Structures are given as structure tokens and as C-alpha cells.
Amino acid sequence: MGTRHLYLARHGEADAFGELTDTGRRQSDLLGERLARVPVDAVWHSPLPRAVASAQQVARHLPGVPVAEAPELVDHVPHVPAASDTPRPWLGFFDGYDEAEAASGRVIADALVARFATITPTGDSHLVLITHAFQIGWLVRHALDAPPSRWLGLNSGNAALTVIEYRPELPPALVVFNDMSHLPADLRWTGFPATVRP
Structure with missing residues (x-):
């Protein structure tokens, strides 16, 4: 058995219609330059256009590496916590989520974990996942064995x-979270609310 290395990235900046902006294309290009130093086996992406376009930009730096869609990476709410487990500022975010929609989101989230958050049967593997903030938060929460509601606030x-990293006979290791060192200052912190950033 080998170690699975998951390289998770949120898509580049997108406009209100879900298409990459010029900034988003540049961000994705720089991410691809950084990942070119890694022995990537495959790039998987969400089916949404902003993730597809980001994966295509990244793949330009990874010649010969297969690129494919994974429906489990689609943008969705992975877990709707009970009101008692939800911080007050988040309560309105879940307005309108009925039980069926919440259950459907959890099914997708569980499928995401089952497919990608595993060790490799033979040898090491290096997979790039181009997805969305909620899905990264969910995988980080899972790796840390945190309560399901803790995906909230894990922004990317x-x-x-x-x-x-998923290693045989060891708990998952969160190696780095939300690293933007490959981006110049003017391309960092997009995707977050506007505020002062370090």
C-alpha cells in the first residue's frame, strides 16, 4: 500500500456567471506552474465551468497527465448542521434547505470522501482536485476527524x-492549508470577503 497525496485547489476567480476572469486564468496558470514540480498522476475537476477552465489551465503545465471530471467535486453544501450546532451568523445561510436537499448533499459529500480520501492500494499516488471551497473544507474537516459542522469557516x-496525505496505518496528515505562495500579492485573497489581509 502507498500514500495518496491529494492536492486540493479551489478554481480561479470567476465572474457572476461562473466563468473564469482574467485574474482566475492567471491564478490557475500559476497553480499549474507550481504543480509541475510534483509527479501528478491525474487531475480531477468539478463539472462546473469555472473548475473545468481552471483544470485546463493547470493541465497546460502537466503534459501527458489525464484530466477528467468527477461529479463528487461539484459545488454543494456537504452538511447542514442542526440549528443548535450552527453559529448564529451562519443560521440564515441554511434557510430553504429542506431535509431532502440536505440528505442529497451529504450523499455527494460521502461519495467524495469514499473516492478520494483513501490510501492507494499499490504505490504512491498524486492527485490534483480542482473543486470548490465547500468541498475543500469538507475534506479538511474529514482529515482532522472534526465534527461534521466544522466544514463551516474553512475557507479557501x-x-x-x-x-x-493519506498514509497506510496512520491518520490523514494535513500538510498545508490555503497556501497562496505561488500567487503574487495582487492575486491572493480573492474568493474571500473584502477586508484587510496580511
């Missing part, structure tokens, strides 16, 4: 890199 910037 556009084209920021998070790395999780």
Missing part, C-alpha cells in the same frame, strides 16, 4: 493549495 482562496 481562489487557486490556493491545500495538501492532504
Whole structure:
């Protein structure tokens, strides 16, 4: 058995219609330059256009690496916590989620974990997942064995890199979270609310 290395990235900055902006294309291009130093086996992406376009930009730096869609990476709410487990500022976010929709989101989230948050049967593997902030938060929460509601507040910037390792007979290791060191200052912190950032 080998170690699975997951390189998680939120898609580049997108406009209101879900298409990459010029900034988003540049962010994704720089992410691809950084990932070119890694022995990537495959790039998987969400079916949404902003993730597809980001994966295509990244793949330009990874010749010969297969790129494919994974429906489990689609943008969705992975878990709707009980009101008693939800911080007050988040309560309104879940207005309108009925039980069926919440259950459907959890099914997708569980499928995401089952497919990607595993060790590799033979040898090491290095997988890049181009997805969305909620899905990265969910995988980080899972790796840390935190309560399901703790995906809330685990925000990821556009084209920021998070790395999780799944090792035989050991708990998952969160190697890095929300790393933007490959982006110049003017391309960092997109995807977050506007405020002062370090």
C-alpha cells in the first residue's frame, strides 16, 4: 500500500456567471506552474465551468497527465448542521434547505470522501482536485476527524493549495492549508470577503 497525496485547489476567480476572469486564468496558470514540480498522476475537476477552465489551465503545465471530471467535486453544501450546532451568523445561510436537499448533499459529500480520501492500494499516488471551497473544507474537516459542522469557516482562496496525505496505518496528515505562495500579492485573497489581509 502507498500514500495518496491529494492536492486540493479551489478554481480561479470567476465572474457572476461562473466563468473564469482574467485574474482566475492567471491564478490557475500559476497553480499549474507550481504543480509541475510534483509527479501528478491525474487531475480531477468539478463539472462546473469555472473548475473545468481552471483544470485546463493547470493541465497546460502537466503534459501527458489525464484530466477528467468527477461529479463528487461539484459545488454543494456537504452538511447542514442542526440549528443548535450552527453559529448564529451562519443560521440564515441554511434557510430553504429542506431535509431532502440536505440528505442529497451529504450523499455527494460521502461519495467524495469514499473516492478520494483513501490510501492507494499499490504505490504512491498524486492527485490534483480542482473543486470548490465547500468541498475543500469538507475534506479538511474529514482529515482532522472534526465534527461534521466544522466544514463551516474553512475557507479557501481562489487557486490556493491545500495538501492532504493519506498514509497506510496512520491518520490523514494535513500538510498545508490555503497556501497562496505561488500567487503574487495582487492575486491572493480573492474568493474571500473584502477586508484587510496580511
